Amino acid sequence: MPDPWQRNVLEAWMGRDGSDRWAAGRWGIAVPRQNGKNGLVEMVELYFMTILGLRILHTAHEVKTARKGFLRILSFFENDREFPELREMVKGTPRKTNGQEAIFLHAPGCRDLGNDGCKCEGGSVEFIARSKSSGRGFTADVLICDEAQEYGDEAQAALLPTISSAPSGDPLQILLGTPPGPGTDGTVFTRLREAGHQEAPRVAWCEWSAEVGVDTSDRANWFANNPSLGIRLNFSTVEDEFGSMSPEMFARERLGVWNEHSNGSAAFNFTQWQELKADAPDDGVRVFGVKFAADGSHVALGACVKPVEGSPFVEGIASRQMGEGTQWLVDFLVERKSEVAQIVVDGRSGVGFLVDALRQEGVGKRVIVVPQADEAIAAHTMFDQAITEGTLAHGGQGALNDEIRDVKRRPIGNLGGFGWAARSEGGSVGLVDAVTLAFWGARTTKRKPGRKQVIL
Numbered sequence: 264m265p266d267p268w269q270r271n272v273l274e275a276w277m278g279r280d281g282s283d284r285w286a287a288g289r290w291g292i293a294v295p296r297q298n299g300k301n302g303l304v305e306m307v308e309l310y311f312m313t314i315l316g317l318r319i320l321h322t323a324h325e326v327k328t329a330r331k332g333f334l335r336i337l338s339f340f341e342n343d344r345e346f347p348e349l350r351e352m353v354k355g356t357p358r359k360t361n362g363q364e365a366i367f368l369h370a371p372g373c374r375d376l377g378n379d380g381c382k383c384e385g386g387s388v389e390f391i392a393r394s395k396s397s398g399r400g401f402t403a404d405v406l407i408c409d410e411a412q413e414y415g416d417e418a419q420a421a422l423l424p425t426i427s428s429a430p431s432g433d434p435l436q437i438l439l440g441t442p443p444g445p446g447t448d449g450t451v452f453t454r455l456r457e458a459g460h461q462e463a464p465r466v467a468w469c470e471w472s473a474e475v476g477v478d479t480s481d482r483a484n485w486f487a488n489n490p491s492l493g494i495r496l497n498f499s500t501v502e503d504e505f506g507s508m509s510p511e512m513f514a515r516e517r518l519g520v521w522n523e524h525s526n527g528s529a530a531f532n533f534t535q536w537q538e539l540k541a542d543a544p545d546d547g548v549r550v551f552g553v554k555f556a557a558d559g560s561h562v563a564l565g566a567c568v569k570p571v572e573g574s575p576f577v578e579g580i581a582s583r584q585m586g587e588g589t590q591w592l593v594d595f596l597v598e599r600k601s602e603v604a605q606i607v608v609d610g611r612s613g614v615g616f617l618v619d620a621l622r623q624e625g626v627g628k629r630v631i632v633v634p635q636a637d638e639a640i641a642a643h644t645m646f647d648q649a650i651t652e653g654t655l656a657h658g659g660q661g662a663l664n665d666e667i668r669d670v671k672r673r674p675i676g677n678l679g680g681f682g683w684a685a686r687s688e689g690g691s692v693g694l695v696d697a698v699t700l701a702f703w704g705a706r707t708t709k710r711k712p713g714r715k716q717v718i719l
Contacts, residue, residue, distance in 0.1 A: 268490035269303045276307075276437075276467045284433045287467035291411070291438040291455045294471045295519045297500075298491040300439050304407060305335060307437070311405060312386030313352060316371050319388040320403040320425055324413035326362065326392040332409060333364035333390040340366060355379045365389040384430075398422040404431040408451075411440035415448035417532070417651060442472070442521045448529045450672065456521070457674070472519035479505065479513050488518045530670045530683065531650055537664075541656040543578070544570035548604045548711055551580075551596060552700030553617065554693050555610025561585055562613060563693030564592060567701035574656045575649075575705050579663040579694035589617060597624040604710040607632045607700040609639060632704060640680035642703030655702065666695045 265273060278286035294300050311317040323329040337357055340349050352373075358365040369376050370383035391397055393414070398421045406426045408414050426434035443449030459468020471488045478484060485501055486492050492501065504517055514520040547570035554563045563582040569575040583591070596606055606621065608614050608631065618631055634642065649655035657663065666685075670692045673684035683692040683699070 265303070265306060266299060266491060266494055269299060269306070272303060272469045273306065275469055278467070285435055286465070288434065288465045289436050289438075289455060289458075290467045291452070291459060292469045293440060293442065293452075293456065293519060293521075294469075295489050295517050296441060297496050298471070298489055299495055301332065301335070301409070304409070304437065304439060305339075308336060308388055308407070309339060309349075312366075312368055312388055313349065314371060315431075316368075316384070316386045317404040317431055318386060318402070318429075319405045319407060320398070320401050320422075321388055321390045321407045322393050322397065322409065322418075322422060323390075324393055324410035328410055329390045329392045330361065330364065333366075333388075336388060337364075337366060351376050352385070354381065354385065362391070393418045393422070395421060398425045401425045402428060402430065404429040404434060406434075406436045408436070408438045409440070411438040411452035411455075412443040412449040413447050414438065414440070414452050415450045415529075415532075419451045442515050442519060444515060448532065450530070453521075470519070472521055473514065475514075475520055477514060477518055477520060479510050479518065484518060529668070529686070530647070530672050531667055533664075533668050535653075536650060536657075536667050537659070539574075539650065539653060539656050540659040541574075541576065543658055544568050544573060544576055547571060547576075548705055548708065549599075549602060550605045550607065550701045550704035550708060551599075551603055552697040552702070552704060553592065553596075553606065553608045553610075554696035554700060555608075555613040555617075556585075556691070556693060557611050559585055559612045561691065561693055562589060562592060562610070563691075563697040564595070565694055565697030565699075565701045567698065567705040569705040574654050575702055576656045576658070577663075577698040577702050578658050579660055579666075579698055582662070582691065582693045582697075585613070589613065589620075592617065593620045593624065596621060597626065600624070600626045600630065602712055603630065604712055605632055605704040605708045606630055607634060607642075607704040609634055609696070609700055629710065634700070634703075636675070637680075638703075639682065639700075640675055642699050643680075643682050645706060646699040646702050649702065657698075663694050663698065666690075666692050670695050 272292060276290045280286045292300055308319055311319055321332055339346050340353050343350050352368045354367045354369050367387045368385040369381060370385035373381060373383045375381045403425050406422060438452050438455055440452055456468060458466045471490060473484055473488050489496055501517060505513055547568040550567050552565045561582055561584050564580040566580055567575050567577045608617055614633060621631055669685050669687050669690045670683050671686045672681040675682050683695050685692050
């Protein structure tokens with residue numbers, strides 16, 4: 264039987280609309296570890312398989328987690344004494360090979376249960392660990408993503424098509440996890456949470472979490488954010504965790520704190536970024552990107568060279584406090600005005616002054632571009648896709664690498680657009696923004712100054 268909190272989640276998730284379809288096509292839950300969210304999903308899986316006859320693809324970030332989930336479900340179908348009716352529904356032999364675990368059932372109401380060659384199409388569950396090629400060859404009604412704090416857009420792109428042609432005609436995705444920590448990519452999970460908080464249509468989101476700055480020593484907060492504390496989660500265990508973890512870690516792991524400044528979703532796979540390191544090209548179309556910080560604290564300069572052959576090459580040049588002024592920036596750009604195809608300038612403050620200063624120094628109007636909001640969104644999307652597809656190169660700069668490691672996406676508008684923001688408190692993404700603008704300019708400009716000289 265479900266615990267009271269689990270019953271509440273099931274009621275929130277499993278609503279039906281007037282057409283007898285799922286009222287929500289995306290379900291999610293964020294609750295601290297060891298409270299029973301996996302048991303909750305087991306209840307859902309058993310109901311889907313045995314009563315509704317649905318096909319389930321259960322994924323996890325790690326192989327061992329996927330394997331553990333399989334063994335837990337398998338225990339229901341191999342227990343002849345307690346669940347003979349479930350054992351009877353199994354068609355053939357459960358697939359136990361590591362990495363290929365699966366259970367296939369006869370259809371609900373099948374009258375030929377003893378025949379493994381029966382032509383009925385029943386429910387099933389298959390378990391896989393996520394990878395770049397995950398999902399190929401699978402078709403399911405329900406996609407379950409365990410350890411969703413480690414579930415990014417790359418994995419989503421690989422797996423979501425598995426339910427696009429759901430045999431039931433009513434596809435469903437379920438995400439479960441804890442708040443993403445530093446260095447993890449929980450982009451999709453974070454986005455679902457935001458949709459849930461905004462009461463987006465067809466989203467059923469449940470969450471147990473404390474606010475940033477919570478008193479981690481207050482036992483009342485332990486109970487408020489752990490619905491199974493005292494039921495299946497021992498109080499002494501939490502006391503031991505409190506004594507062993509840092510306050511920040513305890514707040515995240517045990518109290519469910521989503522701290523946007525210290526954790527969240529890494530925008531990029533840093534290993535993938537490192538693989539794009541290359542030597543700078545000798546020549547090509549050159550573009551500078553200038554980004555003024557939204558709070559007026561600093562300005563960053565980046566560049567991109569688009570060679571005749573090969574990937575565009577980006578490099579961060581400098582990021583300085585506005586207290587130092589901007590004459591250094593004007594001097595740098597004016598000195599190179601004859602060899603640059605474009606200068607892309609963006610930000611809430613400082614843009615007008617820089618544009619005027621450059622024009623007074625003879626930089627042509629066609630050279631300077633101040634992107635509109637839709638162009639800025641396009642620039643970020645283009646840069647993001649280039650890293651994913653490996654169609655960009657960089658020199659491996661330490662300062663730029665540090666920002667790439669720390670950057671996350673921030674929503675722009677209501678149509679899925681995004682920009683960059685730092686995950687760490689006080690962090691900066693100025694150089695990432697600057698090279699993003701430069702990359703976009705190099706990819707879109709039609710100007711090709713005749714002079715060829717390396718400027719990076």
